[in-house]
Amino acid sequence: MTENSSSNQVSPLSFVIRLPGSPIGPDLSKHFLINKNHKEYDIFSNSKGHHNHLIHHYLAAYAFGASKERLQTIFDDHASHQRPLRDPIGTITFETYQSELGNRDAYTSYLIFFQKDIKKHGIIGAIRRGVLQNMDMLARTLSGIFHPLIHLGYAIEFDLPNVAAEGLAMAACEDNALAAFLVDKDTQADGHDNMNGNQTIETILTNMKWDPIFDDIVKFGDEYFSMGIFTNEKVISIIREYAAQWHYKDPQSSVRELYTQVMLLCASTGIHGQQTKMDFFLMHCLTSIHAAHTLLAHLTSDEAEKLLRAHLVETLLFYLRCGRPNLNVEALQNFKPTTAVATCVQGENNDNLWLGVIQQSLGVKEPHYIKVVRALALGQILYHDVFEDDLWLKAAQVAFNVVETQSMKEGEQWWDYGGIGFEQGWN
Structure with missing residues (x-):
């Protein structure tokens, strides 16, 4: 990770499952297909807000030792029905952060914002600032049937800053109905x-x-x-x-x-x-x-x-x-x-x-x-x-x-x- 943990840190069993077999890795940050998904496809596969599952499926299979051919098939199957990444609707800053919350059309703008935040504060630092110190964003991170949280889990497990930015941007575009319960x-x-x-x-x-x-x-x-x-x-x-x-x-x-x-x-x-x-x-x-x-x-x-x-x-x-x-x-x-x-x-x-x-x-x-x-x-x-x-x-x-x-x-x-x-x- 790119940020040191807090001195008030807990130490749960931080075990992950990784099986041998895949010819790719271990550093996935520059992997072509992962970056292709990041640069070319929206996190929402249609106007109804259905989620792009490509990275989830791809990384889960990679962790189980999938062959290069199987990983390519998974990528192709998912890529066939993804929406192209759309142009940003404007520039989002820390001061204007809340202006487009819940707006799926603002995904690319939030993606750019969180990429900059992660570059400055690291993956955990950005999650801490963007989610854990903000009950509204925590609610959004668990919205969309938990998909932003799941996305962030993959980002941390495989140390992928761009995937973390995708997860945070997805969360910003979800609703905050859960906030009333928290x-x-x-x-x-x-x-x-x-x-x-x-x-x-x-x-x-x-x-x-x-x-x-x-x-x-x-x-x-x-x-x-x-x-x-x-x-x-x-x-x-x-x-x-x-x-x-x-x-x-x-x-x-x-x-x-x-x-x-x-x-x-x-x-x-x-x-x-x-x-x-x-x-x-x-x-x-x-x-x-x-x-x-x-x-x-x-x-x-x-x-x-x-x-x-x-x-x-x-x-x-x-x-x-x-x-x-x-x-x-x-x-x-x-x-x-x-x-x-x-x-x-x-x-x-x-x-x-x-x-x-x-x-x-x-x-x-x-x-x-x-x-x-x-x-x-x-x-x-x-x-x-x-x-x-x-x-x-x-x-x-x-x-x-x-x-x-x-x-x-x-x-x-x-x-x-x-x-x-x-x-x-x-x-």
Whole structure:
């Protein structure tokens, strides 16, 4: 990194997964295809605000040892539907920084601004100034279904200043609806003790599951309208109360708790008899907690708490959005992949079943799956002792079961958008 860390720094396990095999690297800062994406393509692939996933998929595959040919294929597949980088709409300075917040047309202008800021203050310094000292920008960084945060995670993991500028510029162009849910302890007269509760995340989710106050807020069939929970005053008040119940301990133990619960939310909620699904939004909670973990090694204790509490808030919102499904740990423990999927992910050598999962993730065209596998693999290495069974591997097998079986059905989507917590969605 280009900036020394604060003396008040926490030291969570800063482990990253990097497998041999790729002929590229290790210095990616001057890599042709990464720079080509940076110079030629917008971060938003269309006018609706869909995100450019090229770098995510490319770097995830690189980290798993993808061949040069596979990396080129990934690049070409994504590049085929990206928008060209547009001209700046004007010059943004520190004084005019807020003038175009939330405007996706200003992406290039913000990109130039953050490139200059990173050159002056370093990647971490720019993130600290642009995100962690500004609750409005923190909200925007977790907006867009966590994509700016995920982008910043890749920038830090691979030490790519231009990718960091992309992530910060993307955040500046997102909405700040999450800000209404966040509490900044630095501005609270009562200080930290007033906002630190005594409940675990598991207890909070259980209480939300059975709280009748949520029964009429999101209903089955509302998939295109349920994002309105972000601006619902009733939801804002209730979710703030639930989030404040979390007993935050310290960065290492708290990210461990959040990472583990997010894995269960993503993987155990979508097993229904012989059917498997994964909620699109809960899946992003998982890939983004991987990114948050990557950031933690560079943050102060207060900054780490601010980031993890904000992540929990959005996770609770997405749990509400998909119908408050059951966390079915027993179903995950007993999960058996379909015969075809089991053959793919286990391979001929069963000494390490992760090898089959990782190998298959490299060949899957869908860009989110490999990120899910990376997040789960990291979780298995760091937090394998949380469960007696290897639930992290089971979760990866569930994800592949979803991607593989759905890809066999013409016209089907890989991820579920309709609300896996609603019984009607399984009929």
